Amino acid sequence: MDVNGRGTCNSTTPSDEEMDLRRGPWTVEEDVTLMNYIANHGEGRWNSLARCAGLKRTGKSCRLRWLNYLRPDVRRGNITLEEQLLILELHSRWGNRWSKIAQHLPGRTDNEIKNYWRTRVQKHAKQLKCDVNSKQFKDTMRYLWMPRLVERIQAAAASNGPSSGGSTASTTTHLLNSNNPNLPTGHVILPPTGIGSNFGGAQVNHPSYTPENSSTAASSDSYGTHVSPVSDLTDNYSNIPVNYNTNNPDYFQAGQVGYSDSLISPSGYYNPAMDFQSMEMNNQWLDGGADASDNLWNVDDIWFLQQQFTNNNI
DNA sequence: AATATTCTCAACCGCTTGTGG
DNA sequence: ACCACAAGCGGTTGAGAATAT
Known part of the structure; x- marks a missing residue:
């Protein structure tokens, strides 16, 4: 096979029938x-590349194969904890803007991130019997899942020691810090102390969003894709005083934008369908039945949620 | 061991956007 | 301003692998 594109490329555009276009998985020879x-x-x-290269594929197919698989800088393998955290954070800002999110995860493709979201995150929403786009689930991610990831990243860093590569405390800090070049400017999340949100009576300052970025997060994009209404969390709450009184003080820092809305706010976001009895019945949540990297919640988390829901549902 | 079910991810599809004539 | 084409994006599908029964 002439891998150099046969020198001169026929510029005419044969029909699909003439081309006898191939579909489905790529062969090694095609790659x-x-x-x-x-x-x-x-x-x-x-x-024209597909034609000139002698590939019986559409240009689209070639582009996709190159971008998602063959490109030398494509990173393969498991999504790391840091990457998971970044995906959750960026998705909360931008919604299903996979390509945009992928730009902040070097070597990862939009397809991979999209698949991760569908297979892992949406699975958890399903197990919780709530919609992945619901405020309830988003808050749960933000105030349980993401802090849990931070804990695990830091725990991994501690066990690996400061000189080891990969997940270190400084890496985590870097990822979460506004100086992280992978994050949009002005981005500050998950500082070490203080929690502000009214998460079950405890007010939590929203950790991630400033008034300026919240306005952009609230807008829908040109694709009509759903964008997380993050600004809903921040709007109108900037003057509410911090009144942190939960037993889970370590995740979010007071400051930035005041945020008093909650899973169980008087506006009625609590969904009785989010049934922790059923969660307990599903041992994936409790005993590691799920993949360890997915099992981000433990008994303490669930107990905490139950308490908060109970207290605010009276 | 056989079968059913669930999960993963590469690839396709349809639509929108960008660009050049 | 309009059209045609290429590129890019997000949603969806389906085959194969993994796991459960």
Whole structure:
């Protein structure tokens, strides 16, 4: 096979029938052909690239294969805890803007992040019997899941020691810090002390969003994609005093924007369908039945949620 | 061991946006 | 301003793998 695109490329556009276009999984030969062609000619102009390379594929298919699989800087393997945290955080800002989120996770593709969200995050929402786009679930992510991830990252860092690579406390801090180049500017989340939100009577200052970014988060994008109404959490609450009194003080710092809305706010976000009895029945939540990397909540978390829900539902 | 069910992820599809004539 | 085409994006599907029964 001439991997150099046969020298001169026929510029006519044969029909699909003439091309006898292939579909489905790529073969090793096709991968090699595509990689060699791009190595010699660069990427772009995907339709003509496919034709000139002698690939019986659509340009779209070639582009996707290259971007999601063959590109040398594509990172494969499990999503790390830090990456999970970043995905959750960025999704809370931008919604299903997978490509935009992927830009902040070097080597990860939008497809991979999208798959992660669907298979892991939506699975948890399903297990909780609530909608993944519900405020209830988003708050649960923000005030339980994400802090839990931070804990685990820091625990891993502590056990690995400061000199080890990968997940270190400084890495975590870096990821969460506004100086992190992977994060949008002005981004500050999960400082070490203080919790402000009214999470079950305890007010929690929203950790992640400033008034300026909340306005952008609230807007819908040009695709009409749902964007997390994060600003709903911050709007109108900037003057509410901190009144932290939960037994879970370590996750969010007072400051930034006051935030008093909650899972169980008087506005009625508590959903009785979020049934912790059933959660307990589902031992995945309690005994590690799920993959360890997914099992972000433990008995204490669930007890905490139950207490908060109970106290505020009287 | 056989079968059913669930999970994962690569690939496709349809739509929107960008660009050049 | 309009059209055609390419590129990009997010949603969805389906085959194979993994796990449960």
